[in-house]
Amino acid sequence: MTIGDSLALFLHDLQAHSPLSADDRQAILDLPMRLRRLDAGTYLVREGDVPTHCCILISGFAYRQKLTGQGSRQIIAVCIPGDAIDFQNMFLDISDHAVQTLTGTVVADIPRAALQALVLSRPAIGAAVMRSTLIEASIVREWVVNVGRRDARTRIAHILCEFAARLEARGLASEDSFELPMTQEQLADATSLTPVHVNRVLRGLEAEGLISRQRRNVRFADWRALQDVADFSRRYLHLPGEDELEVAAI
Amino acid sequence: MTIGDSLALFLHDLQAHSPLSADDRQAILDLPMRLRRLDAGTYLVREGDVPTHCCILISGFAYRQKLTGQGSRQIIAVCIPGDAIDFQNMFLDISDHAVQTLTGTVVADIPRAALQALVLSRPAIGAAVMRSTLIEASIVREWVVNVGRRDARTRIAHILCEFAARLEARGLASEDSFELPMTQEQLADATSLTPVHVNRVLRGLEAEGLISRQRRNVRFADWRALQDVADFSRRYLHLPGEDELEVAAI
DNA sequence: CGTTTAATTGAAAGCAGTCAAACTATGTGG
DNA sequence: CCACATAGTTTGACTGCTTTCAATTAAACG
Secondary structure: OOHHHHHHHHHHHHOOOOOOOHHHHHHHHOOOOEEEEEOOOOEEEOOOOOOOEEEEEEEOOEEEEEEOOOOOEEEEEEEOOOOEOOHHHHOOOOOOOEEEEOOOEEEEEEEHHHHHHHHHHOHHHHHHHHHHHHHHHHHHHHHHHHHHHOOHHHHHHHHHHHHHHHHHHOOOOEOOEEEOOOOHHHHHHHHOOOHHHHHHHHHHHHHOOOEEEEOOEEEEOOHHHHHHHHOOOHHHHOOOOHHHHHHHHO | OOHHHHOHHHHHHHOOOOOOOHHHHHHHHOOOOEEEEEOOOOEEEOOOOOOOEEEEEEEOOEEEEEEOOOOOEEEEEEEOOOOEOOHHHHOOOOOOOEEEEOOOEEEEEEEHHHHHHHHHHOHHHHHHHHHHHHHHHHHHHHHHHHHHHOOHHHHHHHHHHHHHHHHHHOOOOEOOEEEOOOOHHHHHHHHOOOHHHHHHHHHHHHHOOOEEEEOOEEEEOOHHHHHHHHOOOHHHHOOOOHHHHHHHHO
8 A cells, every 4th residue: 555545535634625736745745654553542642742743544543532630531532544643743742632542543653843844834735734623623612512511312422423424524434324433431431421321322322213233333224313313513523515515405 | 002012912822832033923913903892792703604804812801602402502712812713713614613702802803814824824923823723722622521521629620720820821810819700600601510500619619718709809729729629730721831840840 | 162341231329400589799770 | 879670699409310339241352
């Protein structure tokens, strides 16, 4: 597999809102880069780290997490293939959270300085990275709402919808069926619930006929109905073409 | 008051991690800019807006918020004087959340395109804006943890500590006494609690002797003790000089 | 197969929510 | 200057969603 193939998802996503010139794309491909294959549960960044590399998730899944002083864990974001993991740390000197792989993954490491220079010297790339960073921030804001103001059933339904929508936008799943690469315990840490309650809610959603599950595969029986239950609107994902979709729906 | 005076806090904060050249500073001051005075409760941005201007908070306070389908509100961030409010929207076309003033404010409006051009054409400014954006994202991540995994007492103590630390870093308060420009209802929406419970917790903290209040003024009796209660560490604020402080504390 | 990890279920307890009302401050108009 | 209105704070009683604790079942793995 070439570097180009590895970065295809990432590049495609970067260009989602405005295309890069062939020149810009090539400059990204020319970055010094090293591919690594990692097991599930590997730390990509630890809280307090001084990052020297930025890494891009080529395949597999990861998540951002923080621990409280009392030892409970909060998952803050789930990274899917094509996500840049360390734009967060490209311009900040100490990592304020940890990133850990959820599954086996392949990541591309890029020296922080090289990426930083590229982003600052090429306006189109700078704009694309900026957008990508802001979208990630938007998703975290929605998570505050999800965790803060939605009840358990809505909350779980919402994270399922988000996951499905994001995967589908990357071409990694159909909209109504996907692999959820998380245990119920991890889902609990992402939704600020207990594993026990996550289980009850999932079974509830299943009993209602809204989803069906076999192992980690989740299928939405009625995407529209689940969205309603989830209080889900994809605006905050800033997916390309959203405007047209909304206009078309009128 | 000159534009330079108005932007002093903002500029100072931008340069917190690495200084801008006189040239860069002047370029910012030369931006087309309009000052507006606003009453408390005014919307600076509404969800779904297509922003044409970016605005910088010169004086007064504001907050970012989102509403759920059931009508409950979540405050996602509190903006303090010197904060840029619309870096979020500089590169995204539709606002995914609303921003509303908390108090009377003065804001500086800058046309989106002009600011965008400046950020992309001047690497030092680009880096500074990027850092500022990433720090804001870091704070939101901490809020997910706060709202998701801390009990009410810790949560309230934490938001008080954060507020004090941020104000103090801008020279807007001493570390142990500051004006909290929020009603208990707004505090409830920021901490995902009910106003009733916020009140009980505040009184509790007061009864414990950790804080004292007169109207909106909050005073920390023992900053260290409150930090412990709050599970607060300022790392996520990425304040300048933090490294040295930590080293010095060893 | 035995071992480990994850999912599932039940019963009991608790933190925070809900509902309702009283109190306080501040401001307004007569 | 006082009656009244409004917004915010405070308190009490009760409810309930989610947690906690504990135990069982199912699946993954060497």
